[in-house]
Amino acid sequence: MGQGDAVIIGVGSFSVDLPEGEELPLMTRTWDALDFVEDVVPRIGKAIGQLGYRVRCHLNPVREDLRGVMQPADEGAVHRIVHVVTHGQPDARHARLDMVPADGRFGRDTDVTGWISDCHVERRMSLFLVDLCGSGVAARLPSYVYEAGAETYAWVISASDGEEEAYDGRFSTAIAEVLEDLAATGLRTDASQEHVDFQLVARHIGMRLESAGGRVQTVRxxxxxxxxxxxxxxxxxxxxxxxxxxxxxxLRRAALDAPVRDFLEELDPVDSRHFTDKPGRHFTGRRSQLRLLAPWLDDPEESRLCVVTGSPGTGKSALLGALMCAAHPQLVGQAQxxxxxxxxxxxPALQDVLAAIxxxxxxxxxxxxxxxxxxxxxxxSSGxxxxTFMAAVRSLPEPPVLVVDGP
Structure with missing residues (x-):
């Protein structure tokens, strides 16, 4: 499907290489192994791959291995997903969040908040799935709290809020489960939507994490x-x-002029799930009104003005839609x-000179x-x-029928 790039980074094994005879300085932090990483990284990679992404997995990279990892493997990819699971190291001001590489050394290449900021500057559409302790920092950078919208290029779903811990890869497991469901069902998203909503996916991940139980971990x-x-x-x-x-x-309906197609969609939308709570798909009733409107439509000697009124929701559009589907030359073939x-x-009879909107x-x-x-x-020539429209209509050899369904 060629959806884009995906970078999966997971670190579960930590060690610091020192020259022979040297020891770690006092107070140097060491990191516990994360045994779950070797299981969740391939599962995440497979789940994202099922969505059509070209996936690159980096398991237990040291800091030097991360240099350039954010560069796209495919220059034609217009967007990407980055998933990272390891220990997290927020700074004291909560303005920066580093991922911990296998050698425990930090730098620009481990700065997750820097990755996010760079994407926004580069205008490269990216989603970051951040499974680190304290990763809520990444989703609440000040520059994104007020700017997230059509011009935002970096988006984040994170495993924990503020200084919260992230436990046992539960967030990554929840992501894998949700993406597997998404690949199979679209999370029950309407088929007319090309993409599943970002907020819906985030909510599903949060619900999966909550249902897993254990210590509190707040998806942001x-x-x-x-x-x-x-x-x-x-x-x-x-x-x-x-x-x-x-x-x-x-595809047949796509060939119809949009204002005409609206009448058909009112009664019989292509996407039936959109229609489950509407009566028009099986239009019935309104016979007394139809017995008045059909002869009016057919008889050129009738008064040329007819107004259909009613309270909101009483079915005025469905009534006019039924008439148009039976009489409009562009609709009859698709609404038999x-x-x-x-x-x-x-x-009504098929009308040769009829315009509706x-x-x-x-x-x-x-x-x-x-x-x-x-x-x-x-x-x-001047549009x-x-x-000019009324003058052109008056010049027609036969007065047309104009049907206007108001707001």
């Missing part, structure tokens, strides 16, 4: 500005989307099943353009305005 993730639109992050491809994207029905459900007196979230110029396209009117 990059904060988002709730007033800004949610960014579309590319890290977790939705496996159910591929079938949706190539569905023959959806809807037309057949309408009893004879409720079923749902105006929700559309500007007036886009509404006029859409109606003109459906009527196959030649576009003026359409309401006045």
């Amino acid at each position: 993730a990059t904060l988002m500005d709730p007033s800004a639109p949610k960014p579309l992050l590319p890290f977790f491809p939705n496996p159910t989307h591929a079938a949706f994207a190539t569905d023959p029905t959806r 099943h809807i037309r057949e459900r309408l009893p004879g007196a409720c079923r 749902q105006v929700r979230q559309r500007s007036l110029p886009s509404v006029v353009d859409a109606l003109a396209r459906q009527l196959q009117l030649p576009t003026p 359409w305005t309401p006045l």
Whole structure:
């Protein structure tokens, strides 16, 4: 699938090489072995690989081995995932977090917060999965608390909050379990979404970690500005989307003009799960209204103005959608099943000159353009305005039917 790069770094064995005859200085910190690392690193690598990433695993690297590890293996990869599991060493001000390499030596190449900052400066979309003690520091850097949004390039899900410890690789195990589920089910994400939501994945990891029991360990993730639109992050491809994207029905509908397609989607969306709580997929009822509207649509001698009113949620759009699916020349071929459900007196004839639009979230110029396209009117050199559109409609040999579904 060519989703991007993935770098997996795990350290479970620690030793310091000293010249012969030298001893460790007093107060030098030593690190306990992490026996679980050799199990979780390959599992994480496999789980991320199932999402289509090119995975590079680094097991028990010393500091020198980490030099250049953040450089992309594939220059064509547009984003990446970095997972690190080892001991963590936050500084006293909680402004920096180092991963502990196998030789216990720190430097720029072990500075996880530096990796994150570099990604943001380089504008390289990256997700960091940080399984270190005190790793909440990485998810709460001041520069990301207020800036996370469409222009943020470095994202973090971390194993613990502030000075909390991270225990026994439980966070890495939770990640592996969630990504395995994601690769199989998309975490029940709607098939119309190309990617699984970042926040949803973070919540699932937190829930898995909580269900594992043991000592408290708080998953933290990059904060988002709730007033800004949610960014579309590319890290977790939705496996159910591929079938949706190539569905023959959806491809046929894609050829329809979007304002016309809206009427069909109102009654019969391609993604049935989107529709489970709506009645329109099996449109029934409203026969008295249909018996009034179908003859009006068919009879050119009828009054040319008809208004459908009702309280919000009473089914005005579904009613108009049923009429359009039965009468609009672009919709009838793809909505025969809807037309057949309408009893004879409720079923309008196919209209040769009909333009329809749902105006929700559309500007007036886009509404006029859409109606003109459906009527196959030649576009003026200066573009359409309401006045030039009305003049063009009046010049038609036969008065068209215009159906406008309001907000």
